[in-house]
Amino acid sequence: MRPYPFTAVVGMPDLRLALVLSAISPAIGGVLVRGEKGTAKSTMVRALAGLLPEVEVVRGCRFSCDPAAPDPACPDGPHDGPAVQRPARLVELPVGAAEDRVVGSLNLERALAEGVTDYQPGLLAAAHRGLLYVDEVNLLHDHLVDTLLDAAAMGRATVEREGVSVSHAARFVLIGTMNPEEGELRPQLLDRFGLTVEVASSRDPELRAEVVRRRLAYEADPDSFAARYSAEDAELAKEIQAAQELLPSVVLTDEALRQIAEVCASFEVDGMRADIVTARTAVAHAAWSGRAEVSTEDIRVAARLALPHRRRRNPFDAPGIDEEQLEQALQDAEPEGPGPDDDGPGSGSDAPSSEDGPQPDGDQGHQRQPDAGGQPSDSGTQHAGAGKPYRARLFKVAGVGEGERGRRSKAITDSGRTVGVQPSSVREGKPHLVATLRAAAPHQRGRGRGGAGLVLRKGDLRYALREGNEGNLVLFCVDASGSMGARARMREVKAAVLSLLLDAYQRRDKVGLVTFRAGAAELSLPPTISVEAAASRLEALPTGGRTPLAEGLLEAARVLRVESIRDPRRRPLLVVVTDGRATSGPDAVRRAQAAAGLFEGVTSLVMDCETGRMRLGLAAELAEHLGAEHVPLGEVAADSLAGEVKSRLRRAA
Incomplete structure (x- = not known):
């Protein structure tokens, strides 16, 4: 069955442009496509391979060496065979792939028995001079992401095993897709992707209807549907090839380079990778537009694609770029006597046109800061914002597990x-x-x-x-009743939970959120690796009503029971955030104590939110019933623990 045509995809000009620019200049570093499910991310990526020019390779070389410049260190070299042409490859990397499958492996049995190095190439070798596509890249193990990005940056893959080292060329366009709701990449890994694009389904009924119409037509007769767009795909392929040929001759002037530096400095990006990627993207866009010199418009487009994911200040900030700030930076660095291409976006005949290829929409998602205050709603509930997070203590699951690689508990x-x-x-x-x-x-x-x-x-x-x-499942069971809000504690409670969420993010944990208030409990966030989603739900958490502690514990027990079946290797850590009161329903205290008995064998801690001079100690009693560690709210921070230790040492001296 023929793949879905690239030019048949409706809308998404930013993604279309980013993929085309990466195909023109693989040195850009690839594309990370972020967006909700069902937005044709994978469809467009798979269709891109059909637009790339054929590559000439040495016949019989498993590493796709270029006959004009073969890799001198190629394991299949030296080469003297004839050259053949083949289509550019699209290699897909499964989320569950092992490291040996990615970089290749050495046959240890032959090495020991026969004394020969028998290297079996992996997916990186297959992707050389083509595309390497990783769907759900945010679900890939961190060490594999490191391996991929290092190979993409260095252009080589190396396998070292038991004193034997094999290296081969691995230059490819790396494309990753992800749904942010399922978790984020670490910022240092996010930065290694050259470009990023946010995609979302259109809310225009006409466009949505056209998407469905084309998809149904393709499924009914893929060959006929693809044939309808073959001419457009062929024309686009010619334009990409022409841009590739023009690319080496495009001039990046000193004035353009200063503009790029001004833009990157204004957004306070870390390091120099942003400047380099923006420069390469601007050159590629100039070649795509048929220009022999980089213009302000090329820099504007490049910045929109290369900078949004590089200006995140903390793990819970959404990537984005401020259009007004970008325009101001471009104007501040604009040279005297602007040329015809430097009049700004949308001005006369110099505005981006369809002849220049697909252009970005210009709406890249501005950062939105949540309101830290609290406003009462009409229903009597209150919404308290979270305080500033801090470095939290490390809480571990007891024993030794065999779960997914992480940074929390022994395994x-x-x-x-x-x-x-x-x-x-x-x-x-x-x-x-x-x-x-x-x-x-x-x-x-x-x-x-x-x-x-x-x-x-x-x-x-x-x-x-x-x-x-290993990484664990950290399930938060949070008391959001009226007693928590009435005593103005919810801001501090949210800050503590947010700090533990930040710690979970850094330790690659899965998180879930159960809340209870006003006589009922609910699963506010099913267990997920998206710590950002948990932080967002926590920020919007209302407070008010009575305290159904038993219902909260029962719901937490149900969630852990389901997750033990769904993900049996990931051990849980239960964090109950409460002052220990139980005031909802008959025999509230007795039912809460009975519910606490359901967590036998589960490592738990009770974050005690009770404050004031007169304390009932109910949270400590709950911790005793749970067999949990009792942690007062003020002792969640790592610094407070260190201060307490120093204070006790001074008193002992």
Whole structure:
């Protein structure tokens, strides 16, 4: 079945332009596409491969070496075979791929038995001189994201295993798609993508109807539908090839370079990568527009695509760019005597036209700061904003798990320090060379060894048992009743929970939010890796009504029971945020104590929100029933714990 045509996708000019510019100049660093589900992100990326010119490769080379300039370190070299042409590849990286599948692997058995280096190339080798597409890149393991981005930046992939090193060229256009609701990339990884584009489905009924019309037509007869757009796709492919040929001759003047530096400095981006990517994108846009010199319009377009994800100040800020600030920075750095292309957007004949290729919409999503105050609603509930977050104490899950790699609790993982070895029948991972040799050595005479090398059997292989850290499920069960709001504590409570959310973000945890107030409990946020979504729900959390503590605990127990089936390897950490009161319904206290008994074996902590001189100590009693650690609100911060330790040491002295 023929893929959906690139030119048949309705709307999304920003995404169209970013993909085209990355195809023209792979040095830009690829594209990260952020958007809600069902917005044709994957469809457009897969269609891009059909627009790229064919590549000439050495026949039989598994690494797609260019016959005109073969890689001198290619594992299949030296090359003297004929050249052949093939279409540019689109290689898709599965979310659950292992590291060996991505970078390639060495055959350890042949290396030990025959003394030869048998390297099996991975997906990076297959993507060389083509496209590497990672759907749901935010769900990919961090170490794989690091590997991908390092290869994309260096243009090479290296495999080192047991003293053997193999390296090969790996130059590709990296394209990632993600749904921000499912979690964000770490800022340092986000910065490694050259461009970013926010996409959303149109709210225009006519456009939505046209999307459905085209999709149904494609599903009914893919070949006929693709044929209707073949001429447009072919014309766009010619334009991309022409821009690629023009690219080396485009001039980036000193004035244009100063404009780029002024824009990047005005947005206070970290490091110099933003300046470099913006410059490369501006040059590519000039080539795409048929210009021999970079203009102000090229810089404007480049900044809209290269800077939004580089000006985030904390993990909970949404990426975006201020259009007025961008225009002011361009004007401040504009050289004397502006040329015909420097009159600003939308001015006369110099405004972006369809002949210049798809242009960005100009609405890249301004940052919105939440209101930190609290306003009572008509229903009597109150909305208190969160205070400033701080560095929280580290709370760990007891014992040793086997969950996803993270930075919170101890676990047996595929990385970390080696604490032992185990046979392949128990667990697989990276082979342990010395243990493998020891297992095979006593059997060599019986196996008829007659020369160099060892005679290995599969049962000889031993694998390293490594102890590292895992990410956990941090489930917050938050009391939002009237007693929390009436005593003006909710701002401090939200600051503490926000600080723990920030800690969960840094430790790659999954988070969930259960709230209880006014006689009922609800799952405000199902367990997710999107800590940003949890922070947003927390910010908007209302307070008021009685305290249904039992209902909150029962709902938390239900969520943990479901998650134990859905994600059994991820161990939970329950955080109950309350003053310990139970005032809703008959026998509220007794029912709460009974509900606390449902969490046997679950590591828990009770964040005690009770303040004032006269304290009832109900949260401490709840912690005792839960078998949880009791943590007063003022001791959530890491600095407060350090201060308490120093104070006790001084008193002891």
